[in-house]
Amino acid sequence: MTQFEQYFTQRREEHLAELKELLQIPSISALSDHKHDIRHAAEWIAAALQSIGMSKVEVMQTKGNPVVYAEWLGAKDKPTALIYGHYDVQPVDPLHLWTTPPFEPAIRDGKLYARGSSDDKGQTFMHIKALQAFMQTTGTLPVNVKFCIEGEEEIGSPHLEEFVETHKELLQADVLVISDTTMYERGRPAICYGLRGLCALQIDVKAAKGDLHSGIYGGGVPNSIHALVELLASMHDGNGRVTVEGFYDQVKPLTEEEREAFQALGYDDVKAAAELGLQELFGEAGYSTLERMWARPTLEINGIYGGFQGEGTKTVIPSEAHAKITCRLVSEQNPDDILDRLEAHIRKHTPKGVTINVTRQDKGRPFVTPYDHPLIQAAARAYEKGYGVTPVFTRMGGSVPIVETFGRLLHVPVVLMGFGLPDENFHAPDEHFHLENFDKGLLTICHYWEEISNLK
Amino acid sequence: MTQFEQYFTQRREEHLAELKELLQIPSISALSDHKHDIRHAAEWIAAALQSIGMSKVEVMQTKGNPVVYAEWLGAKDKPTALIYGHYDVQPVDPLHLWTTPPFEPAIRDGKLYARGSSDDKGQTFMHIKALQAFMQTTGTLPVNVKFCIEGEEEIGSPHLEEFVETHKELLQADVLVISDTTMYERGRPAICYGLRGLCALQIDVKAAKGDLHSGIYGGGVPNSIHALVELLASMHDGNGRVTVEGFYDQVKPLTEEEREAFQALGYDDVKAAAELGLQELFGEAGYSTLERMWARPTLEINGIYGGFQGEGTKTVIPSEAHAKITCRLVSEQNPDDILDRLEAHIRKHTPKGVTINVTRQDKGRPFVTPYDHPLIQAAARAYEKGYGVTPVFTRMGGSVPIVETFGRLLHVPVVLMGFGLPDENFHAPDEHFHLENFDKGLLTICHYWEEISNLK
Numbered sequence: 001m002t003q004f005e006q007y008f009t010q011r012r013e014e015h016l017a018e019l020k021e022l023l024q025i026p027s028i029s030a031l032s033d034h035k036h037d038i039r040h041a042a043e044w045i046a047a048a049l050q051s052i053g054m055s056k057v058e059v060m061q062t063k064g065n066p067v068v069y070a071e072w073l074g075a076k077d078k079p080t081a082l083i084y085g086h087y088d089v090q091p092v093d094p095l096h097l098w099t100t101p102p103f104e105p106a107i108r109d110g111k112l113y114a115r116g117s118s119d120d121k122g123q124t125f126m127h128i129k130a131l132q133a134f135m136q137t138t139g140t141l142p143v144n145v146k147f148c149i150e151g152e153e154e155i156g157s158p159h160l161e162e163f164v165e166t167h168k169e170l171l172q173a174d175v176l177v178i179s180d181t182t183m184y185e186r187g188r189p190a191i192c193y194g195l196r197g198l199c200a201l202q203i204d205v206k207a208a209k210g211d212l213h214s215g216i217y218g219g220g221v222p223n224s225i226h227a228l229v230e231l232l233a234s235m236h237d238g239n240g241r242v243t244v245e246g247f248y249d250q251v252k253p254l255t256e257e258e259r260e261a262f263q264a265l266g267y268d269d270v271k272a273a274a275e276l277g278l279q280e281l282f283g284e285a286g287y288s289t290l291e292r293m294w295a296r297p298t299l300e301i302n303g304i305y306g307g308f309q310g311e312g313t314k315t316v317i318p319s320e321a322h323a324k325i326t327c328r329l330v331s332e333q334n335p336d337d338i339l340d341r342l343e344a345h346i347r348k349h350t351p352k353g354v355t356i357n358v359t360r361q362d363k364g365r366p367f368v369t370p371y372d373h374p375l376i377q378a379a380a381r382a383y384e385k386g387y388g389v390t391p392v393f394t395r396m397g398g399s400v401p402i403v404e405t406f407g408r409l410l411h412v413p414v415v416l417m418g419f420g421l422p423d424e425n426f427h428a429p430d431e432h433f434h435l436e437n438f439d440k441g442l443l444t445i446c447h448y449w450e451e452i453s454n455l456k
Numbered sequence: 457m458t459q460f461e462q463y464f465t466q467r468r469e470e471h472l473a474e475l476k477e478l479l480q481i482p483s484i485s486a487l488s489d490h491k492h493d494i495r496h497a498a499e500w501i502a503a504a505l506q507s508i509g510m511s512k513v514e515v516m517q518t519k520g521n522p523v524v525y526a527e528w529l530g531a532k533d534k535p536t537a538l539i540y541g542h543y544d545v546q547p548v549d550p551l552h553l554w555t556t557p558p559f560e561p562a563i564r565d566g567k568l569y570a571r572g573s574s575d576d577k578g579q580t581f582m583h584i585k586a587l588q589a590f591m592q593t594t595g596t597l598p599v600n601v602k603f604c605i606e607g608e609e610e611i612g613s614p615h616l617e618e619f620v621e622t623h624k625e626l627l628q629a630d631v632l633v634i635s636d637t638t639m640y641e642r643g644r645p646a647i648c649y650g651l652r653g654l655c656a657l658q659i660d661v662k663a664a665k666g667d668l669h670s671g672i673y674g675g676g677v678p679n680s681i682h683a684l685v686e687l688l689a690s691m692h693d694g695n696g697r698v699t700v701e702g703f704y705d706q707v708k709p710l711t712e713e714e715r716e717a718f719q720a721l722g723y724d725d726v727k728a729a730a731e732l733g734l735q736e737l738f739g740e741a742g743y744s745t746l747e748r749m750w751a752r753p754t755l756e757i758n759g760i761y762g763g764f765q766g767e768g769t770k771t772v773i774p775s776e777a778h779a780k781i782t783c784r785l786v787s788e789q790n791p792d793d794i795l796d797r798l799e800a801h802i803r804k805h806t807p808k809g810v811t812i813n814v815t816r817q818d819k820g821r822p823f824v825t826p827y828d829h830p831l832i833q834a835a836a837r838a839y840e841k842g843y844g845v846t847p848v849f850t851r852m853g854g855s856v857p858i859v860e861t862f863g864r865l866l867h868v869p870v871v872l873m874g875f876g877l878p879d880e881n882f883h884a885p886d887e888h889f890h891l892e893n894f895d896k897g898l899l900t901i902c903h904y905w906e907e908i909s910n911l912k
Contacts, residue, residue, distance in 0.1 A: 030768035091770055097666065155768055182672070196671065200769045209733025210553065211884040214756045215652065215854025216638070218784045219696075219748035220728075222738040225757040225779075226692060233689035236682060238807075240675075272676075277665025282678040282809035292675035300670045301681040302772050303763035308780055310547055312486035312611055313656045313817045315782050315855075316758050316883055323681075324764055326771050328674050351694075353738035361769045398671025399771075427669040427772055 004446045007133050008439065016112070016435075018048070019125045020105040022087075023114040029065060029088035029155045038151050041087040042066045045124070045149050052132035054147070060167075064159040065151030069170070072131075073144045079452050080144035082173035082412070084402060085124030085180065086153035089116040090427045097429035110435050117433035119426035123179035123419055124149055126438065130445035142453035146173055153180075153402065156198065156362025161405045168409060175375045175452065176406050179445075181418030183437065184265065184392050189383045189444070191376060192416040194294065194395030195403055197329030197366035199339050203228070203346065204357040205306070205321045212317040222353030224321040225306045231356070232323055234349045235299055239285035242299045244345040247338065252331040254295050258395075262290045265392065275423065294395040298328040299342075326362075328397060335363035364401020369414050378451040379415045386444025417448065460902045463589050464895065472568070472891075474504075475581050476561040478543075479570040485521060485544035485611045494607050497543040498522045501580070501605050508588035510603070516623075518615040521607030525626070528587075529600045535908050536600035538629035538868070540858060541580030541636065542609035545572040546883045553885035566891050573889040575882035579635035579875055580605055582894065586901035598909035602629055609636075609858065612654065612818020617861045624865060631831045631908065632862050635901075637874030639893065640721065640848050645839045645900070647832060648872040650750065650851030651859055653785030653822035655795050659684065659802065660813040661762070661777045668773040678809030680777040681762045687812070688779055690805045691755055695741035698755045700801040703794065708787040710751050714851075718746040721848065731879065750851035754784040755798075782818075784853060791819035820857020825870050834907040835871045842900025873904065 008015070027041035028034040042059050049070040050057045057070040065088065073080070092102040092115050100106040105114035112122065127147075134141050148171060150160050164171060184190040207224040208217075237243050254262075267290045273281050283292040292298075306321030308314035327338055339360050350356050369376070371393045383391040396416075403414055419441035425431045464471070483497035484490040498515050505526040506513045513526040521544065529536065548558040548571050556562040561570035568578065583603075590597050604627060606616050620627060640646040663680040664673075693699050710718075723746045725737050739748040748754075762777030764770035783794055795816050806812050825832070827849045839847040852872075859870055875897035881887045 030770065031766065091764070091766055093764075093766065094667075196674075198671075198771070200771075207734065210881065210886075212732070213854065213883040214754070214758065214782055215654075215784065215852070216878050216882075217732075217749060218652075218756050218853055219739045219752050219754040220737055220745045220853075221732060221734060222736075223756060225688075225760050229685040229688040229757070229760070230692070230694075232681075232685040236686070238686075276668070276673075276677060278663065278677060278809060279811070280678075280809050281676055282807075283675045289676045293673060296675050298670070298675040300674050300679060300771075300773060301685070301763070302670065302770055303765050303774065304681050304685070304777065305761045305765045307757070307759035308547070308549075309759050309761045309778075310486065310549065311488065313780065313782060314486065314547055314758055314883065315654070315656075315756075317756060318759065321760065322765075324769065326670060326769060328671065351738075353734060353736050355735070396671070397674055397676075398669065422672050425666070426672075427770065428667040430666075 003137060004133055004443055007137055008442050015129055019122060022121050022125060023105040023116055024103050026103045027088050027151065028091050029152050030091050038065045038088060042068050042151055045087050048128050049147060052128060053135045062159040062163050067151070067163055068147065068149040070147040071145065072141055075141055075144045078143045079174040079455065080146065081452070082146045082148060082171055082176045083127050084176060084178045084406065085127065085149045086120045086151065087124065087149055088151040088154050089121070090154050094429065099430055111432040112435055113430060113432040115431050117431055118420040118424040119431065120153065120180045122433045122438065126419065126441050127179065127445060130442050133446060134449065142449045146171060153400070156200065156364060157402050158362070160402050164405060164409050172410060173412055176410070176412050176414045177417055178400065178403060178414065179417050179419055180400055181396050181398070181416045182420040182422050183418065184394055186421055186434070187389065189387050189389065189391040190394040190418070191371065191379055191391050192394050192396045192418060193371040194368040195366065196397055196399050197333060197335055197364050197404065198326060198399035198401060199329065199335035199363040200326040200361035201339060201342060202359045202361060203323045203325065205354050206319065207354045208317070208319050211319050214315040214317050217317055221317060222351070223317050224354055225318055227351040227354040228306065228321040228323060230351050231346065231349050232301060235345065240283045241285065242297070244299065244341050246341050247297065250332040250334065251297060254291060259291065261393070262288065262294070265290065293397040295330055297330050297333055300326050302326055328399065330366045333366060335365060339363070364399050365404040367404040367407060369407065373413045374455060375413050375452060376415055378455060379417055379448055382444050382448035382451050385447040386440050459593060460589055460899055463593055464898050471585055475578060478577050478581060479561040479572050480559050482559045483544050483607065484547050485608050486547050494521045494544060498524050498607055501543050504584050505603060508584060509591045518619050520615040523607070523619055524603065524605040526603040527601065528597055531597055531600045534599045535630040535911065536602065537908070538602045538604060538627055538632045539583050540632060540634045540862065541583065541605045542576045542607065543580065543605055544607040544610050545577070546610050550885065555886055567888040568891055569886060569888040571887050573887055574876040574880040575887065576609065576636045578889045578894065582875065582897050583635065583901060586898050589902060590905065598905045602627060612656065612820060613858050614818070616858050620861060620865050628866060629868055632866070632868050632870045633873060634856065634859060634870065635873050635875055636856055637852050637854065637872045638876040638878050639874060640850055642877055642890070643845065645843050645845065645847040646850040646874070647827065647835050647847050648850050648852045648874060649827040649832070650824040651822065652753070652853055652855050653789060653791055653820050653860065654782060654855035654857060655785065655791035655819040656782040656817035657795060657798060658815045658817060659779045659781065661810050662775065663810045664773070664775050667775050670771040670773050673773055677773060679773050680810055681774055683807040683810040684762065684777040684779060686807050687802060687805050688757060691801065696739045697741065698753070700755065700797050702797050703753065706788040706790065707753060710747060715747065717849070718744065718750070721746065749853040751786055753786050753789055756782050756784070758782055784855060785822045787822060789822060791821060795819070820855050821860040823860040823863060825863065829869050830911060831869050831908060832871055834911060835873055835904055838900050838904035838907050841903040842896050873900070
């Protein structure tokens with residue numbers, strides 16, 4: 001057993017108890033009545049960073065939720081790493097599908113269940129504890145570190161770009177490390193070199209000024225839901241391809257090398273469908289499932305509502321209908337350009353008799369980094385030591401818009417060192433985190449700091 | 457001023473106070489937690505019938521909500537009228553759109569605002585008060601009467617057919633009188649000779665066993681909302697025509713006489729659109745608005761829901777999506793047959809990767825009665841006396857399934873003597889009843905009993 005293994009084993013209960021405390025804070029950024037919890041979570045993170053010996057810790061205001069900044073710069077001539085994470089979490093509905101309440105952390109079967117356990121409080125917490133291990137065992141750190149922990153990642157980081165722009169000097173580093181992605185699968189750690197971008201909008205359809213009786217008016221007047229489903233159905237063809245004009249114009253085809261590397265991972269469609277409770281997978285024709293999830297753009301309806309939703313029947317012609325849409329973007333797709341194209345499609349396909357209002361929401365650009373960079377290769381060696389296996393290089397379908405922002409503004413290589421697993425239900429009921437990756441992840445992070453400390 | 461005018465004028469405040477009491481009972485039949493209120497409303501009606509001197513009053517159990525039966529059969533050699541009404545009401549959501557609470561009746565501008573004020577507690581109450589007027593002024597009634605006031609009309613009267621079948625003899629009459637339809641417009645009373653039928657179903661779409669993160673899985677798996685909107689959009693063409701195979705097979709074309717009579721009513725599309733807050737009306741191509749609303753079948757989506765409906769964005773691939781549909785039926789369209797055709801359409805158009813469950817709900821057959829029947833012509837004379845104008849003969853787009861049931865089981869002519877107005881928001885927020893029709897309607901009902909009492 002190495003020194004670090006011993007250290008973490010001895011303190012495991014204490015660390016988990018601390019993490020549970022953080023997970024109890026319902027810091028949901030999408031719901032405005034959780035402002036107080038957001039503040040509480042930020043202050044909790046700041047206090048934890050203070051307690052491990054960071055030389056400067058600050059809860060910094062933005063126009064939105066605060067950013068927790070911290071630094072320790074005592075490793076002369078060593079690289080400086082910027083660690084990014086987020087303390088905000090997704091909403092929790094439908095609440096009745098949680099086995100235990102989302103903000104009452106519970107361990108079952110070696111997994112820690114709670115909203116944020118995997119995405120991203122659990123992983124952010126590991127970085128704090130890894131550095132504490134160095135401090136408590138060696139009295140110092142092998143590298144210089146800065147922390148930038150934000151509170152708006154789950155709503156698209158609307159104020160972080162301005163924050164990074166304003167504090168470029170403060171945040172400048174040699175490498176950015178982010179643990180907010182996933183391993184390829186259990187026992188198979190991954191270093192992710194590509195992320196999809198995101199753009200979002202809400203569609204509000206309005207027909208008559210109020211709900212109407214379907215007996216009196218049925219057949220005579222427009223129905224907001226009819227208009228909405230007709231409009232939404234016009235956005236895909238029957239083969240899962242997006243039919244919005246120009247949607248794929250800026251998508252670069254995958255290289256043969258990448259297609260082969262994806263293929264080599266042996267993704268099993270039948271097994272995946274069974275695990276998800278599906279008869280079959282479905283998506284854009286002509287691409288493998290991994291290609292569709294990692295390297296193809298999507299247009300996804302995330303929510304729809306209008307008219308009567310209660311028990312039984314209500315013979316009403318609804319005045320209003322609403323839909324929420326997000327697109328995942330790749331290559332050179334620009335979120336603003338895609339939103340323009342979506343709005344043009346909506347204007348062109350607005351059914352007769354209704355008015356449609358479009359509200360633009362979150363956005364983030366896609367990101368790809370060269371995976372042969374020395375600081376990324378160092379991460380591969382750290383994984384080998386932490387997990388005893390060689391990690392795979394992957395792309396990921398998710399969006400961490402801030403990755404692209406940091407890369408663009410700070411010109412800094414980005415190491416995506418994620419310890420989540422793909423089926424840990426982040427953004428869904430029963431989010432959880434496999435504690436074996438809590439344990440091995442802590443070691444991997446420690447090895448990484450030693451690896452880059454020794455880089456020429 | 458006639459004797460009845462004087463009578464009703466003197467007691468107007470007292471009558472409205474009594475009606476308000478009935479309107480305060482939230483007897484919503486669609487929501488099972490209002491069972492107690494349903495019972496309360498039934499007992500209120502029974503007590504009112506008792507108090508005016510009905511010789512027999514009974515709250516009769518069914519497998520669902522009770523029916524209030526009452527009779528007075530002391531008019532020897534005179535016709536017997538069966539009066540049908542309902543004491544249940546529609547749900548009230550969205551609650552925030554009511555100017556005053558739905559179950560706190562309020563009079564503004566000569567209108568009584570409350571759920572049920574027009575549909576149908578207000579109109580049922582008028583029949584009780586009209587008979588009381590005879591009792592109190594003449595000590596007797598000019599005709600024999602039976603009351604059948606049910607509590608499940610707003611959920612499609614699921615148990616009334618069995619009730620009528622079982623109590624055929626008890627309910628037998630020479631004429632059925634129902635006040636649950638509307639006048640053509642303000643100042644223009646109407647006798648309705650046709651009603652549309654109804655059938656309803658709910659569609660539940662299921663994709664993966666739980667909600668999925670659209671970053672991780674987006675593009676790889678089916679989305680329940682995509683499947684639902686594709687399916688629903690397949691049910692109409694762009695001209696508002698239903699595309700379900702065989703949907704129109706049993707629809708008889710309107711006669712030239714009827715089309716001309718509708719035309720003569722001078723329905724103003726532009727005015728109607730403006731009143732409803734619409735840019736334009738919309739519906740099946742090739743038919744006038746009145747034809748579409750009165751004599752053409754429809755397929756209407758009454759509600760839709762799935763995925764995230766909160767504030768902001770949630771990047772989720774929803775597991776479940778739901779829609780509620782009702783069809784309005786005409787001519788020989790059979791609700792069961794239409795539901796079969798809808799289910800066949802759904803099976804044929806179920807998108808890849810999802811499972812769909814269909815639940816059949818309410819149903820009722822369409823109804824048309826010959827408008828030259830002497831008991832209907834007597835109603836025309838009663839309106840002339842009550843309102844001072846000749847009523848128009850109309851059809852109506854709504855469904856009162858029980859009309860068809862009574863007609864079929866009791867072989868009895870049906871007089872639809874409605875005092876509501878089309879824009880009184882029944883089934884919507886701010887339902888109200890114009891009190892001028894409360895006043896004139898009471899007189900019209902009294903004249904009708906005198907008219908048919910004098911029929912040879």
